[in-house]
Amino acid sequence: EPEVTQTPSHQVTQMGQEVILRCVPISNHLYFYWYRQILGQKVEFLVSFYNNEISEKSEIFDDQFSVERPDGSNFTLKIRSTKLEDSAMYFCASSEEGQGHGYTFGSGTRLTVV
């Protein structure tokens, strides 16, 4: 069964450092997403991406965040200057169309900011 792949599984970084979280969405999917889940809390939407541009973003997705599809397979989330409160699980997801069908999540990257 096709899956969304995320690397690394765990990233530890110093406060103020930049991190890049990587994702390989399902190959025939056209919509890509990042979500995060702070420990013990619910999953929160960050951003959606379609046709090489951001289609929607949440209030959480401020100027320190950016996304990119650098080639035909990868989808990245960059956090420019990490803060302690950025510590969370970050999930990448993809869907084949915009109505939600086939919305599939990766296993996540656990980001720990120290």
Add this chain to the structure above:
Amino acid sequence: GESVGLHLPTLSVQEGDNSIINCAYSNSASDYFIWYKQESGKGPQFIIDIRSNMDKRQGQRVTVLLNKTVKHLSLQIAATQPGDSAVYFCAEKAAGNKLTFGGGTRVLVKP
């Protein structure tokens, strides 16, 4: 604002019994709903979905019921197995592509 089931209750169920997990949503404009299962350290795993033009949908051992009048969604798991132990989230989609998740329900299956 939008909200979907903000608490994390725990449901203990005997192996072999049926489980019912409930979810309340507040956005009447939502047109698509998904149930996800999340095991420790893993991402949300798709279980079953339903569109707002339906009130019931069945999968393998799972049934989702949608009551738009009271904005309520439920997931029924038949013959619950130890492998069903996890946190279950409902999620809704209104306009756009983002999903709004509920707080989740932890299911513990007792042997």
